[in-house]
Structures are given as structure tokens and as C-alpha cells.
Amino acid sequence: MEQKSLEFISAEKIGSVLTYKLLVDAVERGLGLFSQSKAGQGAATSTVDQPVRTVVNVSSKGFLGCMPVYVEADELLVTKLVTFFPKNKNIPSHHAVIVVFHANTGVPRALLDGEIITTRRTAAASVVATKYLANGNPKILAILGCGVQAESHYEAFSETFHLEQVRIWNHTPERAKEFVKKSEHRHNCVACDSAEEAVKEADVVVTVTSSSTPVVKAQWIKPGAHLNGVGACRPDMAEIDPALMKSAVVYVDSREGALKESGDILLSKAEIYAEIGEVVNGTKTALRDKTTVFKSLGEMFLPQ
């Protein structure tokens, strides 16, 4: 009889092994598997079963998201539980734990601190989308927002692309200046006084704010640029000008998730061209010369 032995894997341990290289490869593969499968449709034969997460609102303070997934190929039966409390002060706005079960027996195997995985996986997903959708090698990156995701996106993009400049904007300008000064390695970073200044010559834009209303306007975007929309993960929230959503070619991580959760898509009534996993699988085209948006909502896949 299998003995129950539940291992706890700490944030320190995860942080020491989970490189962006590893994650980018794993997320790319995961997104491909997801789009190949009948994910979320409850089919017993599905190779990946990942229903759209269940979200519990905690009055006006925040929410709890429950994100289960079964990946047959990896014998993975996992769920992430993530909270988002945007008004938190002096502690992160997101917290998460991940529970891993044995896929053949249902026996719980491990409990993982989910914070670093959430932080880095999200940036890795934006890197995957950018690898496929950027028009040539991106040289100027604009990051709107200066929180945890801004840090991870800066690290992941700096490791992957040869960036000449990273333009940083925050709605409280002091925070953008602090971001730039945080490390001597950030010599290629500049704090911008306006979001327009950050965005207007950028090859790639990342929006990583807790804003419920658009922080980027259509007319600021360089034609052919690629934008990763990472925040605004509820149907009543939007980070991107509806005019940009309508004029750009829109890619998502999960079509079903986007049609339930993304205010940027629902409020603008933008058409979804493809899941990024379909591009990975070669069943949809990467329209690199067009202005593209990847609307990220956070489909979770763990490396083997």
C-alpha cells in the first residue's frame, strides 16, 4: 500500500531551481498541450483537463482563485490556490499554494509555496508570446506598472532578448525611479514621466498594473509592436484601450478563460484570433508584422 508522505517545497527551494530558461520551455510546451486538448470541456479522454478557474470574491477586498489541472502526459494532478488582494500594504498583493496529487491514486504528494511560481511563470508566458509575435528582435521594452510582475518581466525579458532600453512607468512616479535605481545592472532602464513616453517607440509593451481602467492608448503604440496584457484578470477590469483591442490581432492563453474573465476582451468586444498554444502547435499563424496583443490570464502548467 502506498504510504502518504506529503512533502513541503519552500519558496527558497523553488527560487533556487526555477530558472526562466526552464520555465519558458515548460510553459511553451504546456500552452501547446492545452490548445491541442479538449481542455476544460470535461471530456474523459482529454490529455489536459483544465477548466476555467473558479473565483470567489472576498467582498471588495480581493479574490481567491482555484485553478485545477490534469496533464495526462506528465501524470500531473495539480491545483493552485491563489489570492489577489490589491490593497495590501507592505506585503505582496498575490499569495499562492500549489497542491500536487498522484495522478494514478489521488494521493497528495507535495505542497508547494506558489508565490515564486506565479511570479516567474507569468513572465515566462509573456516571453513565449513575445518570441512568437514580436516583429524581429525587440530592442525597446516598455513596462507599465512597477510591482512584483514588473520585476519578473524585467528579469525574464532581459535574459531572453538583447534589449537596448527598458522604459519604466508607474502611476506613482517615485516607484518607477526606485525600480530603475534598485540595481546597478539596470543601466539600460529609464523611468518615464508618462505612459505615452514609455510606450511610443517600444517594440514590446508589458502592462502589469492593478488598474481597472486602461493605462495604454491605441495611438501611442508603434505599428507592428507587440503588447503583453498581464493585469486586468476580471471581467470588469481593463488595462488596454478598447480601440487597441479592436485594431490589434489578439492572442490569448485560453479562449474559454478570456471569454469569461477578461474585461479587455469582453468590454471592447474584440475578436480573439488564436490561443498562443495554437501558434506553438503551428495550427494558427504568428502575424508578426501586425500590431499584436497577448492577453494573459494565467493558465498554469508546471514543469515535469
Ligand SMILES: NC(=O)C1=CN([C@@H]2O[C@H](COP(=O)(O)OP(=O)(O)OC[C@H]3O[C@@H](n4cnc5c(N)ncnc54)[C@H](O)[C@@H]3O)[C@@H](O)[C@H]2O)C=CC1
Ligand atoms: N496574467 C497572469 O497570469 C497574472 C496576472 N497578474 C496580474 O498582474 C498585475 C500585476 O501584478 P503584481 O505585479 O503582482 O502586483 P503588484 O501589487 O506587485 O503591483 C501592482 C502595480 O500596479 C500599480 N497600480 C495600482 N493601481 C494602479 C492604477 N490605478 N493605475 C495604474 N497602476 C496601478 C501599482 O503601483 C504597482 O506598480 C495584477 O493585475 C495581477 O492580478 C498577476 C499574476 C499572474
Ligand SMILES: O=C(O)C1=NCCCC1
Ligand atoms: O494565474 C495567476 O496566478 C493569476 N492570474 C490572474 C491574477 C491572479 C493570479
